[in-house]
Each structure stands twice: as structure tokens, then as C-alpha cells.
Amino acid sequence: MTRWNIRSGKSWPLIRDLVIAEGIAYGVFLIIALSAHWALMYRKLAMARYISFTVVEFTILAAVQAALIIFVIKRSLQDEPNVGEMIQAGEHERLEFKTSLRWDVKQEKVNKELERGVMKTIAAFLNSKGGSLMIGVDDQRKIFGLEQDFASLPKDSRDGFENHFNNVFATMIGPQFRRLVRLSFHDFDVKNVCLVQVEPAHQP
Structure with missing residues (x-):
């Protein structure tokens, strides 16, 4: 089972995309709401006698919001890596x-x-x-876990692990590249595994 940890950066892309989706939905709403042209066109329709333009506006807003949210969440789930399959596949050039x-x-x-x-x-x-x-898996694909790493840190937890990772990363690589690296934690029985996903940098 995968736990979502906002600090790990795993949830930030989803939150960002949802905020963008909300912005698009409200943009569509404002275009319709502020345009007298749309209102005049609607009043010419037969259904205008039974349903007010305001109701139609909010119905469109709700529909656009729902469609965008479903799209964002579906895409996020599709992008979610299957860590178990990755471990079974073994190491290769990019793992x-x-x-x-x-x-x-x-x-x-x-x-x-x-x-x-x-x-x-x-x-x-x-x-x-x-x-x-x-991190937490040996060369033979055996899950060792992060518990010994956790215990060696002042804060015995995923947060403590990530804080230490960030400090080491900033010292050895540079904080400006941290945005290209995403950490996520995964449970295998009672053991923790950390997946570090790295995007290519535009500068060495």
C-alpha cells in the first residue's frame, strides 16, 4: 500500500493540477457570466422559460469542474509507478x-x-x-527496508529520513536541483521502501 505524503512531493503535482483545473473551470464560468451575448442568446431558447440563465451557468461550471477533476485524478493514477513490478523487473540502465x-x-x-x-x-x-x-532494496531484489536508516536518525520516521536526504542532497548536489527529484514511500508488509524519481537536468 502506498501512503501519500505531501512533504515528499508526491502529492504536489496532483494539487497543482487540481488548482489549475479549478482556474480553468472558473475562467469558463466568468466568460459565460460576464458575456451579455451569451445571456441574450439563451433567452431566445425555449428552455429559458423554465430554467434561468444563472442555473445554466452554475450547471456548466459544475460539469466543467467535475470533468477536469476526473481527468486530473485519472492521469495521476496512471502516472503512479507500480513499485512491486519495478522491483521484480530488477535493475537496468534507468533503475x-x-x-x-x-x-x-x-x-x-x-x-x-x-x-x-x-x-x-x-x-x-x-x-x-x-x-x-x-532505497531499501538490495541487488538481489530482496526488500531490506528503511527501518535501520530511520533508527539512525534523530527523527525516526519518514519525515526524518526525507529531512536528512534533503540535507545531504543540498550539500553534495545542490538545492537548486531538488525540484527535479521526487521521493515517495511505499509499504511492503512492515517494511518501508523509498522510491527516488529523478528528472534530467538541463545543466550539469
Whole structure:
């Protein structure tokens, strides 16, 4: 099951598109409402005797709103990645797995070099055609989870993980590129996995 986390940036595109959809709907409404021409044309119709122009205006507004909202949500659901299928497919040119962000499984302690490895992969995606990085999954497609990473942070949670990710990203890559990287968290039984989706940058 996928949890939607507004801070992760996963919900922002949907919210943005819904706001745009509302703007379009109200734009259509204002065009109709402020145009005397439309009102005069409507009064010539037979149905004007039974239904006022105001009712028609609000009916059109509601219909446009509903259509745009359905379109935006449907497109958002279609764009939602199937993380389970991605894991089963395995690594390829535009998908890599990392067991953790900072917890060294072999040494059983925090290892800053692992953070460098994660950021190096993200930088490579930024400098190419983009790609996805799955944190919490090893090379053999086994789900390790993020619980050890969580426990190693001052704030033992997804928010704490993302805050630390943001700090490391800003230091090693640069905050100006953060808008090109989207984090989302996914549940597999009792384990967390983080999907990092990277868009290509226009500058190295």
C-alpha cells in the first residue's frame, strides 16, 4: 500500500493540477457570466422559460469542474509507478537499487560513504536521461527496508529520513536541483521502501 505524503512531493503535482483545473473551470464560468451575448442568446431558447440563465451557468461550471477533476485524478493514477513490478523487473540502465541510505549492513553502523553512493547515482540520472533509485532494496531484489536508516536518525520516521536526504542532497548536489527529484514511500508488509524519481537536468 502506498501512503501519500505531501512533504515528499508526491502529492504536489496532483494539487497543482487540481488548482489549475479549478482556474480553468472558473475562467469558463466568468466568460459565460460576464458575456451579455451569451445571456441574450439563451433567452431566445425555449428552455429559458423554465430554467434561468444563472442555473445554466452554475450547471456548466459544475460539469466543467467535475470533468477536469476526473481527468486530473485519472492521469495521476496512471502516472503512479507500480513499485512491486519495478522491483521484480530488477535493475537496468534507468533503475538502481540501494540497500540503505546510510546504514551499513555489513558493519552494522552508519557509513557516510553509502550516502555518497546514493547521491552519485542521483547525479548520474540528473546528468543523463533521468531514472529511478529504490532505497531499501538490495541487488538481489530482496526488500531490506528503511527501518535501520530511520533508527539512525534523530527523527525516526519518514519525515526524518526525507529531512536528512534533503540535507545531504543540498550539500553534495545542490538545492537548486531538488525540484527535479521526487521521493515517495511505499509499504511492503512492515517494511518501508523509498522510491527516488529523478528528472534530467538541463545543466550539469
